[in-house]
Amino acid sequence: CCSSSQHLPLRCNQVGEFETQVKSLKTMVDIHGIDQELLKKMVYDALVWSSLHGLVVGDKSVKRSGKVPGVGLVHAPIALLPGLFPETHWKQACELVSIFNELVDRVSLDGTFIQESLSRTKKVDAFTSRLLDIHSKMLQIDKKEEIRLGLHRSDYMLDEKTKLLLQVELNTISCSFAEFSHLVSQLHSDLLGQYGEVLGLDSRMIPENHAGNQYAEALVKAWTEYNNPSAVIMIVVQAEERNMYDQHCLSVNLRKRHYVKTLRKTLAEIDREGELQSDGTLLVDGQAVAVVYYRAGYTPTDYPSESEWKARLLVEQSSAVKCPSISYHLVGTKKIQQELAQPNVLERFLDNKEDIAKIRKCFTGLWSLDDKDIVNKAIETPDLFIMKPQREGGGNNIYGDDVRKTLVRLRKEGNVEDAAYILMQRIFPPVYPTIFVRDGICYKDPAISELGIFGAYLRNEDKVIVNDQCGYLMTTKVSSSNEGGVAAGFAVLDSIYLT
Numbered sequence: 001c002c003s004s005s006q007h008l009p010l011r012c013n014q015v016g017e018f019e020t021q022v023k024s025l026k027t028m029v030d031i032h033g034i035d036q037e038l039l040k041k042m043v044y045d046a047l048v049w050s051s052l053h054g055l056v057v058g059d060k061s062v063k064r065s066g067k068v069p070g071v072g073l074v075h076a077p078i079a080l081l082p083g084l085f086p087e088t089h090w091k092q093a094c095e096l097v098s099i100f101n102e103l104v105d106r107v108s109l110d111g112t113f114i115q116e117s118l119s120r121t122k123k124v125d126a127f128t129s130r131l132l133d134i135h136s137k138m139l140q141i142d143k144k145e146e147i148r149l150g151l152h153r154s155d156y157m158l159d160e161k162t163k164l165l166l167q168v169e170l171n172t173i174s175c176s177f178a179e180f181s182h183l184v185s186q187l188h189s190d191l192l193g194q195y196g197e198v199l200g201l202d203s204r205m206i207p208e209n210h211a212g213n214q215y216a217e218a219l220v221k222a223w224t225e226y227n228n229p230s231a232v233i234m235i236v237v238q239a240e241e242r243n244m245y246d247q248h249c250l251s252v253n254l255r256k257r258h259y260v261k262t263l264r265k266t267l268a269e270i271d272r273e274g275e276l277q278s279d280g281t282l283l284v285d286g287q288a289v290a291v292v293y294y295r296a297g298y299t300p301t302d303y304p305s306e307s308e309w310k311a312r313l314l315v316e317q318s319s320a321v322k323c324p325s326i327s328y329h330l331v332g333t334k335k336i337q338q339e340l341a342q343p344n345v346l347e348r349f350l351d352n353k354e355d356i357a358k359i360r361k362c363f364t365g366l367w368s369l370d371d372k373d374i375v376n377k378a379i380e381t382p383d384l385f386i387m388k389p390q391r392e393g394g395g396n397n398i399y400g401d402d403v404r405k406t407l408v409r410l411r412k413e414g415n416v417e418d419a420a421y422i423l424m425q426r427i428f429p430p431v432y433p434t435i436f437v438r439d440g441i442c443y444k445d446p447a448i449s450e451l452g453i454f455g456a457y458l459r460n461e462d463k464v465i466v467n468d469q470c471g472y473l474m475t476t477k478v479s480s481s482n483e484g485g486v487a488a489g490f491a492v493l494d495s496i497y498l499t
């Protein structure tokens with residue numbers, strides 16, 4: 001195969017030297033030993049499978065691909081074979097779901113904790129400040145969300161040195177790829193069904209993954225709790241969305257398997273077409289909305305004008321079930337993640353000592369910039385830290401020497417902006433040689449992975465209706481890349497092979 005530096009099409013006769021460091025977990029399959037002819041066949045079959053099953057995204061080189069369905073499609077970027085993951089840590093990650101789901105709900109009810117934890121961030125981060133304004137308006141009118149739906153994903157990395165499963169972040173808004181992660185698990189199972197014998201791999205080691213169906217079921221159960229059969233589920237989307245097929249799978253699932261109608265609207269459209277009835281019912285384009293499911297609204301560029309903020313407020317004021325509510329959204333910020341890692345804070349929200357210990361065991365070092373010893377340590381050894389603003393969607397973090405430079409700058413400027421960031425211990429996962437397939441091109445690179453576990457939580461007052469793990473998303477990126485994220489263009493969709 002080609003070396004890591006040139007992402008050239010795979011050539012059968014090309015035997016490239018390929019430096020890899022396969023440490024900790026043994027590699028079940030030596031991808032360098034795979035016959036080139038066989039590899040070409042597998043890649044071809046994977047591309048056909050992806051195209052036939054709708055595992056496709058808009059091609060960013062085709063300008064209408066984010067607007068017009070069916071135009072400018074390309075297969076979703078994937079790893080050709082599932083990534084190795086220890087079964088023990090897989091089980092641990094699955095066990096954490098129901099505890100994190102409950103934690104999010106408990107924290108969401110403590111408006112004072114949310115406002116206080118983010119009060120200094122509010123002063124230096126305009127986007128988070130606007131979210132907090134909506135949140136405080138809801139507190140002022142004592143708005144109750146009796147029906148609460150969370151569709152979360154808790155992301156982890158294995159720390160190679162300590163063998164610990166460590167949380168990267170907890171996403172509480174617009175968790176992508178529930179449907180596509182199911183498709184990638186199916187693709188890998190299909191490939192191992194065909195080629196597993198010669199590779200020495202067993203497709204049964206790929207855990208079942210029904211994230212898309214389970215997300216749809218949770219949305220429908222929330223719709224049922226709202227108890228208005230003529231009401232719809234509204235999906236809030238960006239005007240340009242190259243990941244629209246992952247979203248449309250969900251809408252089609254809701255319509256065909258559950259007979260629930262969906263609306264697909266941007267925040268600007270909601271501002272134009274939305275209105276509140278006196279009983280709090282949200283009407284959009286004249287239709288009553290039971291559930292608002294956000295696949296946009298998590299990043300400043302989703303609010304290019306006041307129109308989008310008005311729409312967000314209108315939805316929040318309504319009786320519709322928000323997924324997420326403004327409270328759930330704020331609980332998923334990195335600052336709250338860092339606050340929850342402070343001593344004695346989990347005890348404010350969880351009762352069970354074992355649950356608290358399980359959660360704490362997956363926390364990395366997480367600090368505010370008030371911790372001067374840590375700031376000095378980060379200036380001395382910046383590669384061991386990551387600085388994070390309160391942003392979602394990938395591409396926003398600060399790494400390596402930029403951590404040092406930013407910390408020095410902030411100090412020189414009198415530390416006013418400190419509260420916009422958190423400092424996080426950098427996790428160093430095991431590196432594996434991986435076969436990437438992007439734009440029809442196959443290349444091998446040393447890679448690291450991140451395992452996201454989807455969770456769904458639905459509550460109606462004191463009745464917990466859903467608190468489930470809903471499948472998983474494995475994303476894999478070249479180990480030299482600081483940033484991650486498939487939607488952000490750094491990582492590829494993967495699945496897992498339990499070892």
Ligand SMILES: Nc1ncnc2c1ncn2[C@@H]1O[C@H](COP(=O)(O)OP(=O)(O)O)[C@@H](O)[C@H]1O
Nearest residue numbers: 168169391392393394424425426427483484485
């Ligand atoms: N503590 C960490 N150690 C190693 N890599 C990290 C860490 N935190 C984040 N990353 C990398 O940065 C990417 C984005 O960080 P994340 O906190 O998930 O932000 P976002 O909300 O934008 O996805 C992650 O997918 C991962 O690749």
Ligand SMILES: N[C@H](CCC(=O)N[C@@H](CS)C(=O)NCCC(=O)O)C(=O)O
Nearest residue numbers: 174175176243295392393485486487488
């Ligand atoms: N285009 C939007 C993208 C929404 C989005 O960026 N979601 C974040 C959490 S906020 C996320 O889940 N990132 C993990 C998957 C990855 O690696 O990219 C959508 O699909 O609705």
Ligand SMILES: [Mg+2]
Nearest residue numbers: 155169393394
């Ligand atoms: Mg992330």
